[in-house]
Amino acid sequence: MDDDITVTADGIDTYHLVKEAGRYREVNRTAGVSTTDLVGRMLLLTREHFKRGDKEYTVALEHSSNLGTDSTARSPYTGCSQFLPTTQKIIQFSSGLSPKPTDKVVYVAGAFDLFHVGHLDFLEAAHAHGDFLIVGLHTDLEVNRYKGSNYPIMNLHERVLSVLACKYVHEVVIGAPYSVTAELMDHFRVEVVCHGLTPIALDADGSDPYKVPKQRGCFKVLNSGNSMTTEDIVQRIIRHRLEFEERNTRKEKKEIAQMKSTQKEHIKQNGNCEYKAYSG
Incomplete structure (x- = not known):
């Protein structure tokens, strides 16, 4: 499985059974746009993702997703797209x-x-x-x-x-x-x-x-x-617009909550390790 966070709309880890069985392996996915972002482009009819003229082969880093500096803590999986270092x-x-x-x-x-x-x-x-x-x-x-x-x-x-x-x-x-x-x-x-x-x-x-x-x-x-x-795919998405919007809103909230929980656990574990190293 790639390193995209995969939770259902109800916040359940899609692979929890596989993980419990010790058969889960994770690899880094190619940085880029998410499926949710593509759905948003279809529904909102945006054109901001176009590359124009001499900007066709440049990387707009200022628009990249960055959870560490984004005060709104938007999910990198359902939030704004990351531009690709081509x-x-x-x-x-x-x-x-x-x-x-x-x-x-x-x-x-x-x-x-x-x-x-x-x-x-x-x-x-x-x-x-x-x-x-x-x-x-x-x-x-x-x-x-x-x-x-x-x-x-x-x-x-x-x-x-x-x-x-x-x-x-x-x-x-x-x-x-x-x-x-x-x-x-x-x-x-x-x-x-x-x-x-x-x-x-x-x-x-x-x-x-x-x-x-x-x-x-x-x-x-x-x-x-x-x-x-x-065009068939786009029309299919548009027909199910409200369903997708509701699902993505719930999914993003759950992903953000899970990321914050993971970060807290990571800090807790590192803090304990540092304390043991110091006291030992």
Whole structure:
């Protein structure tokens, strides 16, 4: 299990039985945004998580969650998001591999927002058409241009890490151009360009973003057999808005209470150890 505090809305430790049996192990999770934060972005239609222009690859530390200095003691799991130190994290997730001269390189592009099973099935289908799969990820502003509303729900950094975690993906192009250009295809030696069954929005100038791969005869439309979309997930969350709000409010209060209790116990134990060391 990761180190996220897991309690039910009633404050019960989800893994208490496993812990009592001595079979619980904990590992540190990747610092970043929580599920609760993503739900909040959907419900509140916020855009503060977007990265803009030259800020696309910077880390806004002043907005990071920090329980030690936050006087309101908000839970880091259900409170504000933590911005990701991209360079370090991307290296950890990237395969670090380059295509071999004999590899058939496949390229796909999109937002890949709220990475879900529909994306997974599509990437598996795309990977089957070659040996090395590259995913182009559009910037937040580009995604917002063709999707509108407050999309993307996850910013570029978060989407990069989500896609790199997929076993079918070998590498990503961060901030890929919306139109698949000849320069991009030649640079990465792309032999196949794939797209799913979702509608293809035109580029800002009204052109077909897949004109070049179509002219080269290497464009494929794939049916992954999974019709789930990011919009489906967002609409599902919105339909259950009140239920989620009530649950998250209760959960956050319980998490804060448990963290304070854990901190007090830690101080108590350390205090006892220090006293014994001094008296001994």
